[in-house]
Amino acid sequence: MKDFKNLEKIYEFDVYPKRDMVLVRGKNAKVWDSNGKEYIDCVAGHGVANIGHCNDRVIEAIEKQARQLISCTGTFYNDTRALLLEKLIGIAPKNLKRAFLCNSGAESIEAAIKFARFTTRRKEFVCGMRGFHGRTMGALSATFTPEYRKDFEPIVAGFHYVPFNNFGKLAENVNDNTAGVILEPVQGEGGVNIGNREYFTEVRRLCEERKVLLILDEVQTGFCRTGKMFACNHFDLEPDIMCVAKGIAGGLPMGAVLCSDKVQAPVGKHGSTFGGNPLSCAAAIAAIDYMLENRLEEQASEKGDYFVGKLKSSLPANVREIRHLGLMVGIELKEKSTPHILKLIEKGVLTLPAGPTVLRFLPPLTISHEELDFVAEKTAQVLTANN
Numbered sequence: 001m002k003d004f005k006n007l008e009k010i011y012e013f014d015v016y017p018k019r020d021m022v023l024v025r026g027k028n029a030k031v032w033d034s035n036g037k038e039y040i041d042c043v044a045g046h047g048v049a050n051i052g053h054c055n056d057r058v059i060e061a062i063e064k065q066a067r068q069l070i071s072c073t074g075t076f077y078n079d080t081r082a083l084l085l086e087k088l089i090g091i092a093p094k095n096l097k098r099a100f101l102c103n104s105g106a107e108s109i110e111a112a113i114k115f116a117r118f119t120t121r122r123k124e125f126v127c128g129m130r131g132f133h134g135r136t137m138g139a140l141s142a143t144f145t146p147e148y149r150k151d152f153e154p155i156v157a158g159f160h161y162v163p164f165n166n167f168g169k170l171a172e173n174v175n176d177n178t179a180g181v182i183l184e185p186v187q188g189e190g191g192v193n194i195g196n197r198e199y200f201t202e203v204r205r206l207c208e209e210r211k212v213l214l215i216l217d218e219v220q221t222g223f224c225r226t227g228k229m230f231a232c233n234h235f236d237l238e239p240d241i242m243c244v245a246k247g248i249a250g251g252l253p254m255g256a257v258l259c260s261d262k263v264q265a266p267v268g269k270h271g272s273t274f275g276g277n278p279l280s281c282a283a284a285i286a287a288i289d290y291m292l293e294n295r296l297e298e299q300a301s302e303k304g305d306y307f308v309g310k311l312k313s314s315l316p317a318n319v320r321e322i323r324h325l326g327l328m329v330g331i332e333l334k335e336k337s338t339p340h341i342l343k344l345i346e347k348g349v350l351t352l353p354a355g356p357t358v359l360r361f362l363p364p365l366t367i368s369h370e371e372l373d374f375v376a377e378k379t380a381q382v383l384t385a386n387n
């Protein structure tokens with residue numbers, strides 16, 4: 001067998017701090033490494049595998065579409081794309097009427113920034129401190145973490161960061177040159193920080209008043225992750241622009257920007273070669289159908305409460321707080337999370353950080369209760385062992 005780790009070490013451009021394993025296979029909430037070791041996967045491709053790894057419905061849809069048509073640029077109409085667009089708008093907040101299809105979360109944010117500047121003819125954006133929106137230049141400019149930005153300056157001008165869940169500070173930073181407010185309903189990378197209803201209600205009102213577009217980044221929170229199809233449904237919130245990606249297409253790359261009638265389309269001034277390709281669209285139709293038919297929102301909500309209940313039943317002293325909405329779960333520690341993440345790998349559980357001190361769980365929403373018991377038990381063991 002080839003040494004895959006070494007091949008990546010030699011040939012891959014080195015941007016990822018790697019975990020010491022080669023993942024070769026996945027099914028539902030489990031993945032296996034090249035030595036055959038099994039893991040419960042609470043990383044799920046960074047919150048992508050909401051309907052589980054290698055979901056049968058998605059496999060069938062991809063196989064069928066691959067024989068029919070794989071690529072089709074947006075300058076031609078396409079049957080599968082049309083059906084996906086109808087489905088996507090059908091599950092979105094009802095003021096969102098049309099979608100631009102792209103290939104990732106960052107691309108969806110890039111497009112949202114352009115659409116907002118185009119529509120309002122204004123230049124500036126107000127974003128959340130500890131917010132994360134991606135690594136391309138526009139998305140990076142909306143991202144708070146200074147370490148991600150500082151080596152790549154000058155970033156796009158006109159982005160301001162304000163404390164999350166603090167309406168007063170946000171209002172102070174909105175002016176006549178503000179095109180949009182960009183927020184995550186629950187900050188993922190920033191630590192699983194949950195937005196509150198009053199905050200979003202006030203932000204919605206202010207955006208209306210000042211003719212500023214409210215852009216919600218549902219890249220991580222979308223597609224049932226938080227116990228609703230989109231996290232904004234928890235707050236009865238209708239954004240003007242909603243960015244989605246990750247779980248949309250059952251693991252295939254896809255992003256989308258959903259827009260209300262307030263948003264003007266810059267015809268001929270934006271696009272993407274792969275955006276809306278029939279293969280990803282077919283996968284997305286299958287993924288969304290699976291979510292609806294299996295009531296994945298309810299599963300995420302119930303399993304999130306169940307899992308957090310288990311975690312709370314044996315809370316070690318190094319835990320500061322547990323925050324969760326559905327199956328987006330963060331354990332805030334009084335210490336760094338990385339050593340615990342590495343110990344959990346040894347015990348067969350994959351988790352991820354959210355900032356330096358938060359241990360984050362984004363399992364497939366199809367994970368079983370027994371698997372959640374296993375994860376909770378191993379987590380308690382690992383956190384306790386370090387006390």
Ligand SMILES: Cc1ncc(COP(=O)(O)O)c(C=O)c1O
Nearest residue numbers: 104105106132133134188219220
């Ligand atoms: C909230 C949020 N927005 C945007 C992105 C960027 O998405 P992508 O990595 O697909 O570009 C991420 C990725 O983690 C995210 O969590």
